[in-house]
Amino acid sequence: MKLGIVGLPNVGKSTLFNAITKAGALVANYPFATIDPNVGLVNVPDKRLDVLAEMSKSKKIVPATVEFYDIAGLVKGASKGEGLGNKFLSNIRETDAIVEVLRCFEDPNVTHVDGSVDPLRDIETINLELILSDLELVDKVLEKREKIARSDKSARAEVDLLKRIKEVLEEGKSARVLDLKDEEVKMLRAYQLLSSKPIIYVCNVNEEDAASEGEGNAYVDKVREFAKEEGAEVSVVSAKIEEEISQIDNDEEINEFLEMMGLSESGTDKVIRDSYRTLNQISFLTTGEMETRAWTIQKGTKAVDAAGKIHSDISRGFIKAEIVSYENLVDQGSIHKAQENGLLRMEGKDYIMQDGDVVNFKFNV
Secondary structure, X not given: OEEEEEOOOOOOHHHHHHHHHOOOOOOOOOOOOOOOOEEEEEEOOOHHHHHHHHHHOOOEEEOOEEEEEEOXXXXXXXXXXXXXXXHHHHHHHOOOEEEEEEEOOOOOOOOOOXXXXXXXXXXXXXXXXXXXXXXXXXXXXXXXXXHHHOOOHHHHHHHHHHHHHHHHHHOOXXXXXXXXXXXXXXXXXXXXXXHHOOEEEEEEOOHHHHOOOOOOOHHHHHHHHHHHHHOOEEEEEOHHHHXXXXXXXXXXXXXXXXXXXOOOOOHHHHHHHHHHHHOOEEEEEEEOOOEEEEEEEEOOOEHHHHHHHHOHHHHHXXXXXXXXXXXXXXXXXXXXXXXXXXXXXEEOOOOEOOOOEEEEEEEOO
């Protein structure tokens, strides 16, 4: 899963990226401090792994991971080459979803590129540049496909879809507001439309507002209201707090710090959880003496396809999947007990995997 962290210059984007990944990206109070995207690989927090590893006496734990890309700050006119222009936009095309950081705090010592704090204006600036870039692309593709459709009927469905998208873009709306069928989504995948990518809005607030989830912060309220229209997730974090957490190596000390700040979890955990929900991702688990591991799959994935995440041979030679839910396994205390009490199920190729399924795939090649 690849997530692109974007935002206008000086909204706390690189500070948040540093905190999430501990990657040490350059943080500076001037535009375009980030030119090439910094990339950080982050472990997905999952306490279930620790429990299973202890149960199985595993030698190692392998969590699922997320790639975060810290992409250069965007300005008005990027679609026409302003600022870092097309470089910024091409970097976004490589990601699965957009994490848009919005400044929702006042600080006279931190320059805002537009002179004042207004997260809705920032959203409009970024979304408009993505829309304009998509519109230019759709116009070019549509011209070519219309010519092909005159002699090839199979291209007409794509032409009709592109026309629908063009109408939405011309209204100043993102392509993601369209309710597309599965086959239409597949049709568009090759074009990597920027405004069709799922988005998570991250409100960067001061330390005081972090504990209350931004309640009473007028900027956050406006973002939440706007996000409802798109069905988008909103995460409220304090980049400064996340930066402090990133300096602590001990989990116990991190928990003590979070408690002192009135937080139940870190902002990083929130963003990752919201990203999973936005992209309809879940995790199935495997455990044994060698390792306990989490595997990320799309919600609705069949058992035979989930097996392929581990190795193509397992999918090709799939016989059955031995499955017990994490909750049932922990309740029973061991696979053996779960089997004795009829909680270890045998599932076939078409079984739809559930979050927290603990699996042992049987295969023959």
